[in-house]
Amino acid sequence: MRIVMTNQKGGVGKTTLAFHLATLFAADGNSVLALDLDPQANLTSCFMRSDLPPDNNVALLFEGGCPRPLTVGDHLDLVGTDSSLSKHEDHDASDHLEVIGSWLDAGDTHDVVVMDTPPAMGQFTRGALLAGDFAIIPADVSWFALKGLADLIASIEKLRSSHNAGIRPLGIVLNNIQERQSFAQETWAKLDDLYGHLLFKTTIPESVRVREAISQGIPVTRLDARGKAASAYRQLYKEIVARLEQSRGC
Numbered sequence: 001m002r003i004v005m006t007n008q009k010g011g012v013g014k015t016t017l018a019f020h021l022a023t024l025f026a027a028d029g030n031s032v033l034a035l036d037l038d039p040q041a042n043l044t045s046c047f048m049r050s051d052l053p054p055d056n057n058v059a060l061l062f063e064g065g066c067p068r069p070l071t072v073g074d075h076l077d078l079v080g081t082d083s084s085l086s087k088h089e090d091h092d093a094s095d096h097l098e099v100i101g102s103w104l105d106a107g108d109t110h111d112v113v114v115m116d117t118p119p120a121m122g123q124f125t126r127g128a129l130l131a132g133d134f135a136i137i138p139a140d141v142s143w144f145a146l147k148g149l150a151d152l153i154a155s156i157e158k159l160r161s162s163h164n165a166g167i168r169p170l171g172i173v174l175n176n177i178q179e180r181q182s183f184a185q186e187t188w189a190k191l192d193d194l195y196g197h198l199l200f201k202t203t204i205p206e207s208v209r210v211r212e213a214i215s216q217g218i219p220v221t222r223l224d225a226r227g228k229a230a231s232a233y234r235q236l237y238k239e240i241v242a243r244l245e246q247s248r249g250c
């Protein structure tokens with residue numbers, strides 16, 4: 001099963017969610033591949049403090065090679081990247097769209113692949129969506145986010161029909177929620193109106209512990225296991241697993 005974190009809006013929590021989901025799926029006994037398709041390489045940095053060996057770089061896929069997964073934890077492998085990936089990013093080109101899916105189809109045996117994508121609907125994001133089964137959309141609660149979501153869901157639908165792809169939006173995760181944020185509550189109501197069927201009930205609170213966790217490369221579920229953010233990620237994970245089971249059953 002392949003899950004893509006996506007939102008063309010920057011800084012909404014795609015990488016943070018990819019990191020936490022990958023570690024939670026692995027802790028649950030699934031073999032997991034974390035795949036970093038963003039030249040910012042933030043997901044790679046969550047798992048690795050040192051330089052990524054060239055053999056494990058997803059950039060190889062765009063150079064006619066095959067990256068090797070690097071074990072970064074129990075049941076957890078990484079195909080990471082670095083800024084060298086950016087030379088393969090051509091926003092309008094479609095030459096490499098099939099590369100990610102073809103490589104995974106050819107021999108990947110992980111139970112779960114978690115893909116992180118850049119904040120743009122460029123070649124890497126479209127390639128990941130074409131390779132994926134489910135898209136998870138982290139979003140913040142702002143009017144801009146609201147507008148962007150409509151575009152994003154339309155883009156996913158367009159890819160589905162133009163390439164006969166299997167990707168489906170699994171749900172929208174509201175991230176960075178501050179308590180007693182009245183503006184957010186207003187936007188929340190609008191979101192619920194428009195995307196109620198896609199919204200996950202669990203939201204992720206804004207938490208300094210999440211920022212600390214990311215900067216230390218330790219999931220908040222381990223760094224501050226009893227904290228609010230950790231419990232939100234665990235709750236969200238349960239919701240995601242339940243929705244995946246439901247989706248695969250129909």
Ligand SMILES: Nc1ncnc2c1ncn2[C@@H]1O[C@H](COP(=O)(O)OP(=O)(O)OP(=O)(O)O)[C@@H](O)[C@H]1O
Pocket residue numbers: 009010011012013014015016017038040042117118119175176177204205206207208210211214215
């Ligand atoms: N719930 C949260 N509470 C506090 N900080 C958070 C939370 N979620 C994410 N952050 C912080 O917000 C910043 C942006 O998060 P992240 O990198 O996951 O977003 P992104 O969508 O992947 O960004 P980009 O589009 O640039 O790839 C990071 O510094 C991260 O640590």
Ligand SMILES: [Mg+2]
Pocket residue numbers: 014015016038042116117
């Ligand atoms: Mg990111």
